[in-house]
Amino acid sequence: xxxxxxxxxxxxxxxxxxxxxxxxxxxxxxxxxxxxxxxxxxxxxxxxxxxxxxxxxxxxxxxxxxxxxxxxxxxxxxxxxxxxxxxxxxxxxxxxxxxxxxxxxxxxxxxxxxxxxxxxxxxxxxxxxxxxxxxxxxxxxxxxxxxxxxxxxxxxxxxxxxxxxxxxxxxxxxxxxxxxxxxxxxxxxxxxxxxxxxxxxxxxxxxxxxxxxxxxxxxxxxxxxxxxxxxxxxxxxxxxxxxxxxxxxxxxxxxxxxxxxxxxxxxxxxxxxxxxxxxxxxxxxxxxxxxxxxxxxxxxxxxxxxxxxxxxxxxxxxxxxxxxxxxxxxxxxxxxxxxxxxxxxxxxxxxxxxxxxxxxxxxxxxxxxxxxxxxxxxxx
Numbered sequence: 001x002x003x004x005x006x007x008x009x010x011x012x013x014x015x016x017x018x019x020x021x022x023x024x025x026x027x028x029x030x031x032x033x034x035x036x037x038x039x040x041x042x043x044x045x046x047x048x049x050x051x052x053x054x055x056x057x058x059x060x061x062x063x064x065x066x067x068x069x070x071x072x073x074x075x076x077x078x079x080x081x082x083x084x085x086x087x088x089x090x091x092x093x094x095x096x097x098x099x100x101x102x103x104x105x106x107x108x109x110x111x112x113x114x115x116x117x118x119x120x121x122x123x124x125x126x127x128x129x130x131x132x133x134x135x136x137x138x139x140x141x142x143x144x145x146x147x148x149x150x151x152x153x154x155x156x157x158x159x160x161x162x163x164x165x166x167x168x169x170x171x172x173x174x175x176x177x178x179x180x181x182x183x184x185x186x187x188x189x190x191x192x193x194x195x196x197x198x199x200x201x202x203x204x205x206x207x208x209x210x211x212x213x214x215x216x217x218x219x220x221x222x223x224x225x226x227x228x229x230x231x232x233x234x235x236x237x238x239x240x241x242x243x244x245x246x247x248x249x250x251x252x253x254x255x256x257x258x259x260x261x262x263x264x265x266x267x268x269x270x271x272x273x274x275x276x277x278x279x280x281x282x283x284x285x286x287x288x289x290x291x292x293x294x295x296x297x298x299x300x301x302x303x304x305x306x307x308x309x310x311x312x313x314x315x316x317x318x319x320x321x322x323x324x325x326x327x328x329x330x331x332x333x334x335x336x337x338x339x340x341x342x343x344x345x346x347x348x349x350x351x352x353x354x355x356x357x358x359x360x361x362x363x364x365x366x367x368x369x370x371x372x373x374x375x376x377x378x379x380x
Contacts, residue, residue, distance in 0.1 A: 193289065235287045
């Protein structure tokens with residue numbers, strides 16, 4: 001049976017429409033693909049300088065050669081943290097398979113990984129961290145290495161809640177508290193921990209709670225700020241800096257970025273002799289940022305509470321190692337361990353600090369200020 005001319009024309013029209021629809025679909029898919037594909041950030045020069053440009057360092061699993069190259073130069077790759085004094089910590093803790101441990105500050109998970117490896121698949125490590133963003137990355141990283149929830153529990157809470165966790169699990173055989181800020185937090189401009197790069201003046205370890213350093217400065221008095229700078233970092237120019245910062249805010253100028261705060265410090269210390277100005281400004285910036293960070297995160301209050309609860313969280317014979325990074329932390333830890341020893345709570349404690357080796361300090365300059373103190377819980 002032959003088709004009529006009308007039928008043939010109708011068939012041709014339908015075929016044309018199908019081809020047109022197909023082409024339109026392919027074009028739309030191509031446009032979607034182009035839109036979804038984001039080109040990586042381009043940078044000037046041979047090597048990237050900005051945090052967001054260091055795409056290779058931010059993907060260590062893909063670019064191991066780059067990571068090794070950066071570390072061999074004595075630098076910490078962007079987005080990473082090189083764990084400090086791992087050998088010394090493990091030598092002291094004497095971790096055995098089947099034991100239960102606590103990592104007070106999960107961070108990048110380097111210490112956690114080393115302790116988990118000592119368990120050889122038997123036992124459990126509980127870890128705490130208030131940085132939700134970094135904790136999620138670390139959890140994923142450790143899971144990919146085979147350390148899942150059967151051997152590792154991560155709790156998004158402050159380490160001063162150690163008593164609650166110890167009560168749940170029956171105490172700890174070993175414990176590590178690596179105090180201070182991790183490299184991936186310091187290096188990320190969005191976190192506001194470094195005066196070297198421009199970013200919001202935040203300084204919170206947990207950006208989902210509390211107020212930022214910028215907000216803290218909005219309401220602080222001159223005397224209160226001077227006291228904070230002196231108490232938290234022994235700042236010799238605390239009075240001059242407190243006046244300069246509060247005067248700036250009173251004039252209606254917000255101090256809400258790391259650059260603005262650094263510029264106030266530079267201007268305040270402009271009277272110094274030229275030959276010593278650069279180094280003094282650098283050290284003053286470090287102390288001011290440290291003082292603000294300690295304040296907004298209530299670090300001394302948290303540490304004091306933790307040290308009070310520490311003996312009750314350890315099993316008899318349990319071992320605790322604590323890494324400190326500035327004199328304020330170290331004094332507090334030293335006093336608490338000494339008092340516990342005198343009271344018979346600890347059978348041993350470190351009368352002298354353990355320092356990282358010279359070789360480690362060359363490999364990782366950020367290890368230089370580290371002090372390790374330790375204690376062993378007395379047997380009942």
